[in-house]
Structures are given as structure tokens and as C-alpha cells.
Amino acid sequence: MVSDEEVAELGELLREAAEWELAEARWEQVLALVEVIESALAARDADTVRQAWSDLELSGPVRLTRVGTTATVPPPKKVRDTLNRLVHTLGNGGAPDGGTSHR
Structure with missing residues (x-):
């Protein structure tokens, strides 16, 4: 794992x-990836965790913004809640189902 x-x-x-x-559209992608990570951790599917993790890293903000691009916003409540729940779960050393994530 x-x-x-x-x-x-x-x-x-x-x-x-x-x-x-x-x-906003990118937040939808982030939410989908975080949900994949959460499900993959519960299923003890390390390969899927790592792939979604990699995709999440690439979904982060870009350093340069072009003129006329879509405005950026902080995470919507649903994204923030999902991120916080998963951080809490990982901080407790467990998978979302309550088991340990790496055994």
C-alpha cells in the first residue's frame, strides 16, 4: 500500500x-481527483492513489496568468470539506474506512 x-x-x-x-471548473477536477484518492485509499489501491495524486499535483495553480483568463477563486465549501476530511483521515494514520492506509 x-x-x-x-x-x-x-x-x-x-x-x-x-x-x-x-x-471554478478546475475545482471540479480537483474534487474528482480527491474523491478518487479517498476511494482508492479505502480500497488499498496504491497505484490508483499514486496516479490521482500525480494528476492532482498537475492541477495546481500556474505561476503565470494570461490577460483575459478566467478569475480564480478559493476552494468551494464541498472541495474544502473533502480536502479537510481526507487530511484528517491521513493524519490519523488511517484509510477512509478506518483501517491503516499502509498495512
Whole structure:
């Protein structure tokens, strides 16, 4: 499964994501990826966790913004709640179903 080090790194990414500012459509993508991660952790599917994690990293904000691009916003409540729930679960050393994430 996912190692303790990976759990710590994933938790850090999720905490960072809660502070991102993205276009609303991108938040929908982030929510979908976080839900995939949550489900994959519960199923102990490390490969899916790692793929969705990689995709989530690529979904973060870009450093340069072009003139005329869509306005960015902080995470909507549903995204923020999902991120917080998963960070809390990972911080307790467990998978979303209550089991340990790496055993």
C-alpha cells in the first residue's frame, strides 16, 4: 500500500490544495481527483492513489496568468470539506474506512 512517507507527502499536498486559487471548473477536477484518492485509499489501491495524486499535483495553480483568463477563486465549501476530511483521515494514520492506509 501507500508508505508512511507517501501518506505524509499526500497530506501536505492536500493541505496546500486547500489554499489554492483556481478557476471554478478546475475545482471540479480537483474534487474528482480527491474523491478518487479517498476511494482508492479505502480500497488499498496504491497505484490508483499514486496516479490521482500525480494528476492532482498537475492541477495546481500556474505561476503565470494570461490577460483575459478566467478569475480564480478559493476552494468551494464541498472541495474544502473533502480536502479537510481526507487530511484528517491521513493524519490519523488511517484509510477512509478506518483501517491503516499502509498495512
